[in-house]
Amino acid sequence: MASLFRVPEVAAGATEATLSEWVVAEDQAVTADQTIVVIETDKATVEVEAGQDGVLLRQLARGGETVQVGAPMALFGTESERGADVDALLAGLGVLSGDGPATPAVPAPAAMGSVHAAPEPETAAEPEVAEEQAAPAHARSGSPAPAAGPAPTGGRVFASPLARRILAEAGIPLHGVTGSGPGGRIVRKDAELAVASGRTAPADEPAVAAPPPAAAPVPAAGTRRPAPAAGWHDEPHSRVRRAIASRLTTSKQTxxxxxxxxxxxxxxxxxxxxxxxxxxxxxxxxxxxxxxxxxxxxxxxxxxxxxxxxxxxxxxxxxxxxxxxxxxxxxxxxxxxxxxxxxxxxxxxxxxxxxxxxxxxxxxxxxxxxxxxxxxxxxxxxxxxxxxxxxxxxxxxxxxxxxxxxxxxxxxxxxxxxxxxxxxxxxxxxxxxxxxxxxxxxxxxxxxxxxxxxx
Incomplete structure (x- = not known):
């Protein structure tokens, strides 16, 4: 019988996590102890097991999404339910299916064990997550996923947050990596392969010539030159650094x-x-x-x-x-x-x-x-x-x-x-x-x- 696989509470008190990547594809049979998805928390990358034998009929969240604890993440079924009307199965479980992530039509009951549904206040998504959430959904209405291919050489490049972090730490640009995920999306194994091979940006990628510096205006006699701007740069907060700051601030305050x-x-x-x-x-x-x-x-x-x-x-x-x-x-x-x-x-x-x-x-x-x-x-x-x-x-x-x-x-x-x-x-x-x-x-x-x- 079809059932929902919900986002577990992978961190004590957490209300959301980032779905890093799916390990198994839709319509694939899995065992209870098999890892099916990787979720990125503030402190670790957690491999989540299926917890039941069956078939992963549909993924209800995309890689790179920030998902709420307790929200439906996948639809499981039996071998006899392969090829069934997945939308009808979801509707029967009180979940609406469309072009975006599935959402409960009515409050869904809490799942077993460590899953706890919890409301989450509206917060601004991290830039890398927000960028990926703007990507067009696939496989929500039964259409095949785009074939994997190289990342585009211009415009937006889709990559999981973990892959982005690995490449950023290695100083490798996203445009220099070929993605094997849906639609050419760069996933963890692509980033690790790029780091291991020492890959950099493609040699034939045209360099963008910097415009010649504009001539500085000559100040009129008697006027003061403006003081030069102080040198500094911003290092964006990582999820880990935000978590450490929040936890320790709460500790000292409470x-x-x-x-x-x-x-x-x-x-x-x-x-x-x-x-x-x-x-x-x-x-x-x-x-x-x-x-x-x-x-x-x-x-x-x-x-x-x-x-x-x-x-x-x-x-x-x-x-x-x-x-x-x-x-x-x-x-x-x-x-x-x-x-x-x-x-x-x-x-x-x-x-x-x-x-x-x-x-x-x-x-x-x-x-x-x-x-x-x-x-x-x-x-x-x-x-x-x-x-x-x-x-x-x-x-x-x-x-x-x-x-x-x-x-x-x-x-x-x-x-x-x-x-x-x-x-x-x-x-x-x-x-x-x-x-x-x-x-x-x-x-x-x-x-x-x-x-x-x-x-």
Whole structure:
């Protein structure tokens, strides 16, 4: 029986996403675990599975469109419904079909699982999305899609937002890439192929000669020349940068932050790291050991392993810790699971996998959800200490500064030790000052006696 495939809530609280590209064509049979469409969120490119066996009878949204969470995105059916009147099937499901994206004729019921219909205020679409939405629709009334072909050498060039970003980062113009999508549209694989081959604009593309500069008028005697304009240029906001700005602004405006600072001697930790790396197949960093120390501290001070909700303080049984990664696509904070029960080498391997997938844009949404605390480290840049902004709904974030040789006093004797600074940003609604101080004291003990991390 025909059913609607709706846009899932691929990001917590999101009301829209960008449909990057369809992986399967119309009238193609799919299995439940088969990826059928790629959706671009603010932080990752998410591959969405069909969730059911059947036939994709019609795509109800085009690649490059901004689609509302809960909106119909495709029509599924059975083998017996191939060749059926798709418009009639859509009408029977309460969806109007025309030349544009399908829209519900009546409020459609929410789909299973993670799909939640949500109203979205009118906002201006991003330029690259708005440009593509002006493209003529195809395959909405049964007409065949135009054959793929090279992108036109002049005028508008259609490309998915992800493909545009990949080409822009590589400095490759759209006119220099051949699109394999409908109507010559450039999709991700075209952009990746162009980058891999080092392709640039076609050699036979005529260069446009710049007009000769106009002669500057000679000012009359006694008049002042205008001051030259200041040099500057605008870098358009990416979706990731907009998301980061919105999320962190909301955090500072709505979450009552306070900060606790401690220093810790790290000589024993550095020595343990050296010994572990002598036997570990995966290189372990100081940050990997800090992540492990944070998790162990949460087991020792479980009241801090909590987040704020509107109805209660939610205390977790497992210890999941997020790690801030400055990827090529922007800042992301994937979450490591059960870190309190994970060996340092396994923590290191997971973090490296997250870094690779963050750069490739293949982090799944589940990788970005959960946890009560995050760790962010700028020590490798020589930053001595800093205070970070909490990433809601988490209740804390630990900022790690650079470790450096420092004069210390042991029993009245001056000595030199490797000391690092740690600043904990805390949500005061969840964690009080005394609790935060107790947590930090336990963290310092774990860092200065690192065998605790192996127990």
């Amino acid at each position: 979450v009552p932050h306070f900060y606790v600072k401690r220093t810790a001697r790290l000589d024993a930790l550095l020595d343990l790291r050296r010994q572990l790396n002598e036997v570990s197949a995966t290189r372990i960093s100081v940050n990997d050991l800090v992540l492990r120390a944070v998790a162990v501290t949460h087991t020792q001070v479980p009241e801090a392993n909590a987040v704020w909700t509107e109805d209660a303080v939610r205390v977790f049984d497992s210890v999941d810790v997020a790690v801030a990664i400055a990827s090529q696509r922007g800042l992301v904070t994937p979450v490591l699971r059960d870190v309190d029960r994970t060996a340092p080498s396994a923590v290191a391997a997971t973090v490296r996998d997250f870094v690779a997938r963050a750069d490739a844009g293949t982090l799944a949404q589940r990788d970005l959800e959960g946890g009560s605390i995050a760790v962010t480290n700028l020590g490798m840049y020589g930053v001595e200490e800093f205070a970070a902004i909490i990433n809601p709904p988490q209740s804390a974030i630990l900022a790690v500064g650079a470790a450096a040789p420092t004069a210390v006093v042991d029993d009245g004797v001056l000595a030199v030790a490797t000391v690092g600074a740690f600043v904990l940003s805390v949500d005061h609604r969840v964690v009080d000052g005394a609790l935060a101080a107790r947590w930090m004291a336990q963290l310092v003990r774990n860092l200065e006696q690192p065998l605790r991390l192996l127990a």
